Amino acid sequence: MSGQAELPRRSRCCGDFRTEHVGQECCVMGWVHSYRDHGGVIFIDLRDRSGLVQIVADPSTSPGAHAAAERVRSEWVVAAVGRVRPRSAESINPKLATGEVEIITDRIVILTEAETPPFPVDAAEEMDESLRLKWRFIDLRRPQMLDRLRRRHEVVLSARNYLSERGFWEIETPLLINSSPEGARDFLVPSRMNPGHFYALPQSPQLMKQTLMASGVDRYFQMARCLRDEDLRADRQPEHTQIDIEMSFVDEEQVLETVEGLVRHIYRVAKGVDLPDPFPRMTYAEAMLRYGSDKPELRFGLEIIDVSPVVAKSEFRVFTETLANGGQVRGINVKAGACLSRSQLDNLQPTARELGGKGAAYIIYEPDGTWRSPLLKYFPEDVLEELRSLLGGEPGDLFVFGADEPEALAPFMGRLRLHLAGLVGLPGETDDIRPLWVTDFPVFERDSETGGWQAMHHPFTMPKREFLDTMEENPGAVIGQLYDLVINGAELGSGSIRIHDPSIQQRVFRIVGISEEEAERKFSYLLRAFRYGAPPHGGIALGIDRLVSQIVGVKSIREVIAFPKTATGADLMMGAPGPVDDAQLRELHIRPVE
């Protein structure tokens, strides 16, 4: 009877049986993946996380096992005791790793019966994601999903090993901390014992890990949960995990070397590939000019090129007037883009506006060497030729242009580049992995609302030495010791060398408009710690969810998180967030507004 028989001892996982085990007595346990009842002999494919193995129940030799096998249904949990035997040549199943053997059972123990699952575990087609999330425990049974969990484990384990071997200590920092109003919106946790006071869940352990450096920890890491109450995306969840790293007595170069080594190690262990050594580097300024993004996708070209001097010689008013007003015109050579359909070309204009541009113009260099474009009448032949030369045009290419003031043009061209790449099928199916350090980020940027200066990364970023004397004069020009790790167009990590000198810190706070009282209130313990002797230090945080989703080749980080949330922040399996009792609220001194 279900759940009552004495549990036999499992001898091996289902997927591990091979011809070398033939003749062995064995006991396997798992879920009934499928069964084939031939009236006489019954076959059961038994599944655990290692794979499938075929169990055979023969009524002529084991009527008891056969009777149990007759009752069995999909996803029941059973144990089968028997013996490994080779399959006959005709019945070998090359699709199964265990396909050369099978287990002839003389005893089947039904461990648990199961309701019919809401969707099949071996579903060929993709299910609706909300269904998968509601029944996540079934969804995770799918071999593909278990494999992703395993690979995530391998990423985390390999990171732990690598860092530990290099003297990093894994240290946990609190989840209940104080709120700091700038940056992302905090998740708040009311304090029962302190009416009207709240904890916040950490957006990152930033201040705490820097404090650990002041404590002399020297090298720290943590698999850190980070929580932000902001809107979700395919690559953003309200809680995500970072490999959080901080090192003392190092400069930028040493941090980059360490992190590169770590990331190469992870890819070697979890994906079996060797990444370039060293990673290529590009400054922020160059990335914005050539790729229109601070996270360039390098798996294809389609670089952005300034064509202002050339198109200035055309009579196309949109271009010439933009140039006259201090703007620029930049172009992209979409290799082999002349094959785009008429409707795709017509859609460029509205699409460009959706991407935040003023518009997009195009010129086609036909395979036969002739030109085609609505703009042809404005472009003399020699200007076209000059354009072609500048853009490296070959027959069959498509040139697409945008015009605007430089600050708006760069990000627009970046989005346009990715859109155009998609139209011609780039990057396509490829094993290419293109890591990149983007360095030399500005420390300060204009606040779009107030117009004042704010920290681009965070206010603890150390400006490069050459800007230290003069940073108040032109904050916008100050480059920081700031670096992002980008792989295939995704930002996988971000870090910096931090300010450890209280006087520099004070000046930076002044530039971003944080008063001494405010700084003392928000960052009290860190600033206090630094007054008592802080080492030079820096670090980085790598997003594990993004890293793993890239390693296993999925678009959304939800595919590599066991229990992720929907775009509205709901957990469909557990039904969170949900209402709470009035009594709970009273205890926390909270009353709903309304």
Added chain:
RNA sequence: GGGGCUGUAGCUCAGUUGGUUGAGAGUACCUGACUGUCGAUCAGGGGGUCGCGGGUUCGAGUCCCGUCAGCCCCGCCA
């Protein structure tokens, strides 16, 4: 806060300009048959608030408005 896409048996989907389909297919499920299958096969059966609400119409799965849910994007995410 805004834009786009999707919503029809347990699951994946089809469903023509609104009317012969009193809502279909495959699969899953249930019953029966079958001793070598591995997407088993064969026969039979049960199963639907067409996301929800309102409207237009003689008539709505189909058209209109609203709403809910999921997905993608913008804003947001130091």
